[in-house]
Amino acid sequence: MRDRADFARKGISRGRALVSLQYADGIVFASENPSAALHKVSEIYDRIAFAAVGRYNEFENLRIAGVRLADMRGYAYDRRDVTGRGLANAYAQTLGTIFSSGGEKPYEVELFVGEIGDTAESDQLYRLTYDGQVVDEHGFAAIGGAAESVGGYLKERYTEGASLEEAIKLAVAALGHTDTDDREIAAKDLEVAVLDRTRTQPRKFRRIRPATLVEILGSATVGAAAQTDSSEPPAAEPAPEEPAEKPAEKPAEKPTEEKGADDVPLAPPADDDGEPPIAPPLD
């Protein structure tokens, strides 16, 4: 099991980070993704979105399965009967079974299932790991490579009830943050999408186009010095000190549900950096 976990974590930590933030009118998902065609963030249903990191073919299979499950349920019952919790459960069972079955290679994926309600209090954000654990996140979370430092950056700066612009600025700044320096990510290399409660259509998922991102992010960097309303610092600011609380960050999150593998929850993915690569278990 340990080998399998190491294998999965290794694969996930190779990719870029993906962050998810709750803001006043919904949930925003952001990731560095130079491809405009291969999405990491997608719509599942009216109020449910899916975001993932890791192996593309594996999370794409999970995404398609999610769309099929949701559409099937919505068609057989009613649109209101499709819930994020149900979907997160199905993913957890699937990932858990694959992880603990000897015949299959564990999935190298980590994902978010987000669902918005009528108010910010009823919004749900689930984080699922490669072994089928589900964590009910509150406010913000990061997955993928460098999730630790990105999550730490968010933890210091996240405020509840932010506007969409503020949330996107913070998300993008966090994605560009590493322990050594901060960099600015070009709008064309970003994939940003939101579940937006203010949309009049029943389908609340919306992608933020690069042109809109330039508008939002441009204002963050151009007039950063003069701006007082921006809650996050310009990208050039020295990295905040946080190594002291970093290792404790992940375990401190509150897992409300733990499903899947029967062995104990494993250490956070980034801990194994530097270990020699371990071959996937062969069958």
Add this chain to the structure above:
Amino acid sequence: MSESRIPAAYMTPGTSSFADFLTAQSPELLPRHNAAAGNNLGDIAPHGTTIVAATFPGGVIIAGDRRATQGNLIAERDMRKVFPSDEYSAVGIAGSAGLAVELVKLFQTELEHYEKIEGTTLSIEGKASRLSALVRGNLPMAMQGLVVVPLFVGFDPDAGAGKIYGYDPTGGRYEQTGYSGVGSGSLFAKGALKKLYRPDLDEDTLVAVLIQALYDAADDDSATGGPDLSRRLFPLVHVITADGGRTLPDTEVAAVAQSVIAGRLQRPDGPIAEIEGGQ
């Protein structure tokens, strides 16, 4: 969503058609059933009646009356027979009412499913073609009297214009020019449209023309409902342009319907078309 692992079929890449997936996985959920062959079931199910549609520069409008009948009885007075199928298309249905509503639900899911799986929307022709397949799938039911005939409209962003597609019960699909209608009252409605329709009408005028056509259908076809003033039930009107589709609010349609009725109090047969070459 189940409490156990997602079935393998859900995880298998392949079709982006929901109807195909449904047929393979849960055929019992398809809007058809195995009634004994040869029985005519047409009399036991309510019938929806008249739908009209017409294009105008930059868009298309579809409108339907609210009546469903069963034999000589009025089964429903406030039935909805015009449905948005996605942001840029809509479908109106005539024929066996319950089956038609299920068919529309499947069609709506089909379009949304494709959009989500593929990350892009189908072309207008592609949407019309999917609807053909669904109508054709209903052919065994049609043979037993449960006929469903849709009228499909949508905005084509490539052409920058609205399009109308008519169907037959075998799934045959025919692109219509200008205006069209389907259902028992459509003969009269199309007769009215033939005299009132101009390709260059603006949106508001075209709404009035379609309401006039539905009024004429209700005037001569007992299965088509006219505007119901006492119950405040008016035709459903859905407008689609480059900005997307919107169903007109009842108050807006009521105002048009009332002016149509006011005109009919003066002239029960409605507006008179100009006669070229006459005196």
